[in-house]
Amino acid sequence: MTDHDATPDLTGPDLSESYALSINGRDREVADAWLGESLLYVLRERLGLPGSKNACEQGECGSCSVMMDGLLVNSCCVLAADAVDADVRTVEGLAPDGTLTDVQQAFLDAGAVQCGFCIPGLIVSVHDLLDRAPQPDELEVREAISGNLCRCTGYGRILQAVQDVAAARTAADAQEDRP
Amino acid sequence: MPIARPTSLDDAVAVLADDPAADVLAGGTDAMVEISFDHRRPRHVLALRRIDELRQVTTTSLGVRIGAMVTYGQIERDHATLLPGLAMASRTVGSPQIRNAGTIGGNLGTASPAGDALPWLLAMDAEVELASVRGTRRLPVAAFVTGPKRTARADDELIVAVHVPAMEGPQHTAKLGPRNAMVISVACTAVVLDTAARQVRIGMGAVGPTPLRAPDAEAAAAEAIDWDALRADGTAIAAFGQACAAAASPIDDHRSTAEYRRHAVGVLASRSLTRCLAA
Incomplete structure (x- = not known):
């Protein structure tokens, strides 16, 4: 090009x-x-x-x-x-040197990382999404990462990782709110 | 000074008066691609990001004034009720990253035949406000965009806003491309029904050297619509699409063929009109 x-x-x-x-x-x-x-x-x-x-x-x-x-x-x-x-x-x-954010850890756990080249950009986009919409539906996630191209994964495990983070954060918030 | 970062419009137009060849930088989504691919080597940049008055959307009894540095993201998030057609078109632009940077003024300044905001602005009879040290003037979008990536902006003028008249009635925009994000239009349409004036207006993008209206199609559709019920029969809606396709002036290029574009813009025109009537 x-x-x-x-x-x-x-x-x-x-x-x-x-x-x-x-x-x-x-x-x-x-x-x-x-x-x-x-x-x-x-x-x-x-x-x-x-x-x-x-x-x-x-x-x-x-x-x-x-x-x-x-x-x-x-x-x-x-x-x-x-x-x-x-x-x-x-x-x-996003995280202190040598540590991972919850989104980065979830990408690893879900097997969402293959060659890895697109992952830093995706991590920034997903943090931005979850800051704005803590419990996004699949369409919201797809739209939020529509400008991040991954040529390895087919996105399935990336979408799963995002939902895993959303669920974990919601569970943690519920735990905090318990009297 | 190689880069000017003014905070007021007066200072910005003064920069352009001193150096009309300065590169005007809005959201950067077009200009930076040209620079990175060495199609443009900036010698002197006028950066508009710090001018608050260019970032405002204001309403008057006559309509809405959209500052040139208002982004697609702002329209989509904050002004979807006020500017429904523009919000729909904005959501189809690039990606969230592009929509957070790209501006309505930049879309006008680039004047691509496929500029996503332009068909709606044309259909709304919007007017571009230009400013220079010599004063300000307003030009209808149809007169402002003179050809592919060509405009009536003088070298010392800055696009400061676009004025959209107040209008009652449904609006719909449609865009065709290989996927739902990150595409340049193969064809796109914006249909607005001016229920007070009982007029149908369409702007068509990527099917001509500039965004196009289709006056014959508009007049026939306005006749065919039952304005009290906001209904039209299927024959009239199909005829509207055919007349819009006939009014298009598409070309073959690496994104599509003229034949397909003409067909597609007719389908999109009928679809947009159908959605307006169903709304």
């Missing part, structure tokens, strides 16, 4: 942009970047956060999903220099 220029541009882009981003609650400095860099590129190549995956670079696959000011977006479709002042949360920010 990518159009490659016949002759490479040997002058290269002008690396002159410097700005600060707020990623997972921390201020991160970006220095000497090119104006056209996407948030995905800056996360992966400049800030050492490779959890957001780069597959399509055109907003089609959802592998680079992040939360920006509380909204699920594709980081490949965000101009990094325009993410200044925004609160960006990546998959790395």
Whole structure:
């Protein structure tokens, strides 16, 4: 799909942009970047956060999903220099280092992970869904992950994992409410 | 300054007055794809994300003013009662991620023949509000979109809002593609019944260089409808679809053929009219 220029541009882009981003609650400095860099590129190549995956670079696959000011977006479709002042949360920010969220654990338990490439994006989307709709029906789940392409699983175990988390959270809430 | 991040409309139009060649960045879902595929190399970006007045939906006795930076997600979540047809069309755009970023103003600015908001805006006789340091003006959507990805926006002008007249009556939009999400329309329709004026209006997308109306089909359907009961017989509904198909001007491309698009837009037109009448 990518159009490659016949002759490479040997002058290269002008690396002159410097700005600060707020990623997972921390201020991160970006220095000497090119104006056209996407948030995905800056996360992966400049800030050492490779959890957001780069597959399509055109907003089609959802592998680079992040939360920006509380909204699920594709980081490949965000101009990094325009993410200044925004609160960006990546998959790395969901749980402390070395631990898993309940959604991540449920994906493992349900066998929802095959090659794994799409999983970080799916995890971010599913957290966003369950924050908004704690007990989603199947149609809601399918619509919520409709922008996250998985080419391995056929989605069955992913849908199961989401329902497992919803049920476990509901059970935990009921336990808490007991006098 | 390579990127301008104004917080007011006045500052934004001043940036464009200084550099009419600046790349205007709304939700990024079109612009970033062009940049990532090296079809566009930004030299100077005007980012609109921080201008609150572009994010507002406001109502007056005349209708609704939708700020250019209002997203499909906002329409879908917060304005489905006020703008039912636009909310239906918005829900068919891309994915939740795209709908949280993509904007109504961006859809107008890109002016793709398949732009999902455009058929409804055309059917509603919406008007695009443009601003520059020279002042503001309003253009009907039909005059604003001049060709595939071409608009009447002057280089120093910013799309600031779209005005939709108040209208009573049912609305329905339909979209055809290979799946229910993440597709660019093969064909799409927006039908609105203006029950006060007893008019039928249709906007058709992806079946011409610009979104199209079908005046003959609209007039015949308005005659055929029993407006008191909001009913029409099956023959009239089928004839509406055929007349809409005849008014389309589709092409063959990698997404479909002209022949299929013409057939599909007729089916969708009949379906949208049926749903309006059943509602």
